[in-house]
Amino acid sequence: MIQNLAQRFQAVLAKIQKQQPLSRLELNDGATEAQLVQVQADLNVVFPDDLQQWYRLFDGQSPNSEHVFNGAAWLSLSRMQALWQHMQTRVTEMSHEDIALSADDEVQALWWHDAWLPFSDDGQGNYVCVDLAPSADGVMGQIIRVRFDNMVRSLEATSLEAWLDAHIEALEESDYVYSAKHGGIMDAEILFEEEDEGAADLPSMSPEAWQDMEGDLQNTLTHLLGEGAPDLKQLVNGLLDEDSPFKNQAESAAHSKHASFKDLFDSDVKQP
Structure with a gap:
């Protein structure tokens, strides 16, 4: 299934780049077994099978690529580890007792957990993570969104495979589209809303x-x-x-x- 998802993802990105010759939607080659073993050891976790398979095929997006996920970059293993270490430092340095959090039933209502593996970053401090520490109502390996702009922790999918399938289907159906203005893939509804707001302010011509x-x-x-x-x-x-x-x-x-x-x-x- 992961192999099929990878083929679909490559095909739809290639189609977008053909339609948008100036776009840069580039993926890294797959991670080596040694890299996968080392990252898991450093983070003291075991990746779910779908996460390991996905990174064997592609080690995130290339450094020069625009966002290949909806409004967010796909992190390489090295960037995942660097972000995880950054969050570990922050969680030990700060007091979070008075911070109001909102979480779906399947997700622990925590500021951060060391078993959350960030693989996508929107550049605004909000991450999509593989969750290896779900609540009693959740499942191991589920996908969650960890937002620091509104302190919401939401369930996005029950597995990486399911999350990728939904994302790729949205690209194939043009629910997600390329936007040079936004630096990569974006939700088409957001772009339409922006266009409608902008058009309302334009002067008319006879x-x-x-x-x-x-x-x-x-x-x-x-x-x-x-x-x-x-x-x-x-x-x-x-x-x-x-x-x-x-x-x-x-x-x-x-x-x-x-x-x-x-x-x-x-x-x-x-x-x-």
């Missing part, structure tokens, strides 16, 4: 002014691509449709630094 702008843009396309250039509708379809006969021309125009053409995608006005 139909006449919009027609003038369309004419200017079409002239720019002809200047960039020569006679036989696609019209604006064909251009946009070329960017969205892999099989469009205008795909190459659309991508050529999209990567142009011509200021007038850039307005087509970065316009500060709403179409009437």
Whole structure:
């Protein structure tokens, strides 16, 4: 099952990178047996089988990669260990008795536990962990989200395998999408909400002014691509449709630094 998940994950990342040539969604080669043995010894834990199998295939995302998980990086074993050690230091240095915590029934309501293995980090101090110390209602190896912005500890899935399957399916169904603005994979609903909020603040343009702008843009396309250039509708379809006969021309125009053409995608006005 893990092997199948890995193949699906690679395939969907490759598809995204083909559609978004400037994206960087790169995975490390798998960890060696020696690395796996050493990390488990250092953390004094035994990884569940699915976690070991997953890291044998990929040791997290590459250092130059954008986020391959939803709004978060996939940590290599070395980064997992470094973060775990950092949290161990913090938990021994701080008093947490007065901190209000909220936890699902399956998760211990603790500030931190040394049997929580962080494999994903959103860069804001919130982690997705393999939980090797569940509550009486939980299961060994379940996946939990440990948040320090609101002090919630939530159950995400009953196993890494189940969590990965849900994540990859969301990518395949475009519920998660690539966003250069957010530095990698993001929940599409969040992006749509941001677009709706931004559109509400944009000034309107009169139909006449919009027609003038369309004419200017079409002239720019002809200047960039020569006679036989696609019209604006064909251009946009070329960017969205892999099989469009205008795909190459659309991508050529999209990567142009011509200021007038850039307005087509970065316009500060709403179409009437």
